[in-house]
Amino acid sequence: MRILLQRSDAKEAAWIADFKDLLPEAEIVFWRESATFAPCDYAVVWQPPAAMLPALREVKAIFNTGAGVDALLKFGEALSAHVPLVRLDDAGxxxxxxxxxxxxxxxxxxxxxxxxxxxxxxxxxxxxxxxxxxxxxxxxxxxxxxxxxxxxxxxxxxxxxxxxxxxxxxxxxxxxxxxxxxxxxxxxxxxxxxxxxxxxxxxxxxxxxxxxxxxxxxxxxxxxxxxxxxxxxxxxxxxxxxxxxxxxxxxxxxxxxxxxxxxxxxxxxxTPHISAATLRRESVAQIAAKMRRLHAGDSVAGIVNRLQGY
CATH class of the missing domain: 3.40.50.720 (NAD(P)-binding Rossmann-like Domain)
Structure with missing residues (x-):
């Protein structure tokens, strides 16, 4: 299993460490603009830039690490409709x-x-x-x-x-x-x-x-x-x-x-957008469990309905 990780907050090292701990069978690849990557199974993103869209079209599912998915849905049809978007259910x-x-x-x-x-x-x-x-x-x-x-x-x-x-x-x-x-x-x-x-x-x-x-x-x-x-x-x-x-x-x-x-x-x-911060460890644990289910061919909760926007 290969995971493509993207962060817009310079905290990628901590996320990579938690994924290695909670999903040790996976290879974690950190996305950088202009870099080339072998195909990945899943993407884990937070406010991805438009430059990441080509890579997101190749994965089996995209996991968003926030409560809202508007930062993804704003790309509209440029974000492949066949790739499921998965939101966090609660995660603290x-x-x-x-x-x-x-x-x-x-x-x-x-x-x-x-x-x-x-x-x-x-x-x-x-x-x-x-x-x-x-x-x-x-x-x-x-x-x-x-x-x-x-x-x-x-x-x-x-x-x-x-x-x-x-x-x-x-x-x-x-x-x-x-x-x-x-x-x-x-x-x-x-x-x-x-x-x-x-x-x-x-x-x-x-x-x-x-x-x-x-x-x-x-x-x-x-x-x-x-x-x-x-x-x-x-x-x-x-x-x-x-x-x-x-x-x-x-x-x-x-x-x-x-x-x-x-x-x-x-x-x-x-207040400066602090009402509910993403708790990294809880989020990684939830995402890892869902990735294992998807990899085994099972369904998961939290699939975004793109027509409804959530």
Whole structure:
């Protein structure tokens, strides 16, 4: 078994070491532009450049080492349709995402930003508390990671909503589906958590029209992709008071440019795309197990539906 490995973060040595440890029967080849390689069975990639496309057409499957596959699907028909794309199922990202989102929800619910501002001003003053019954949390997307987040939030007894492209069921969650269910979902959501895959249909999904459907004083958390959110529209609605604030981990341009107005808006909390890091050891273990199954002629979970985009 030969594996073609590509990384865009200069961490290839650690990935190679883990593959040698967890899949010792495989030969690991690191991809470099302009280099020539003997045919490989599988490719493991993270944000591959267009120059890698010829090599990706020759493998039996491509494994993506992130939660989203938009960096691959952007190549369209240039990425051979006969080569399966395999995404990570969780690999330790679910618990990280649950931690991040739960913290953001609780921070807003308990008004900790307000108390920190009072503390800096030397003000000792209890503030009116939110009523949990009037604080429904809605999650856009109901995949593996979203389900983990909803299960974590359930422990705090928030009213929970979930929206997905097709109808889903999850205990304790009021589920909505399809375009016809999206407006009702938004109109019944106080804290909106975006965890959708980025597809042509979800690009700019959170624009002024849809964000205005949220309950007054809503709060927005985006841990998916920056292109889901119309950034100027969010700013407008925060400044108008319809949206109370936001916690944003992803942006259209990363790193977020210093001149971006988000930096100057105190009601927006910014983090540098850290809500759920890829855990290398867990990811390699999952990929290695799937490679062994494919090599034995068995099926694996996590095959991307290219038409749906996830």
């Amino acid at each position: 990202m679910g618990v990280q995402m649950a931690e991040y989102v739960s913290h953001a929800v609780l921070r807003h619910f308990r008004r900790l930003d307000d108390y920190e501002a009072q503390g800096r001003a030397g003000i000792w003053q209890p503030l009116p508390a939110f009523d949990k019954a009037d604080f429904p949390v809605g999650v856009l997307g109901m995949g593996v990671l979203s389900t983990r987040v909803l299960q974590a939030l359930a422990q705090f007894e928030f009213p929970l909503r979930g929206w997905s492209r097709s109808q889903k069921q999850l205990d304790g969650v009021q589920c909505y589906a399809g375009e016809e269910g999206l407006e009702e979902f938004l109109r019944n959501t106080r804290v909106l958590v975006c965890m959708l895959p980025l597809t042509p249909e979800t690009h700019n999904l959170l624009d002024r029209t849809r964000l205005s459907m949220l309950l007054p004083g809503a709060y927005v958390i985006n841990v998916a992709r920056g292109a889901h959110l119309a950034e100027p529209d969010l700013l407008t609605l925060i400044r108008s008071g319809h949206i109370a604030g936001a916690t944003l981990d992803v942006f259209r341009n990363e790193p977020l440019p210093q001149q971006h107005p988000f930096w100057q808006e105190p009601r927006i909390t910014i």
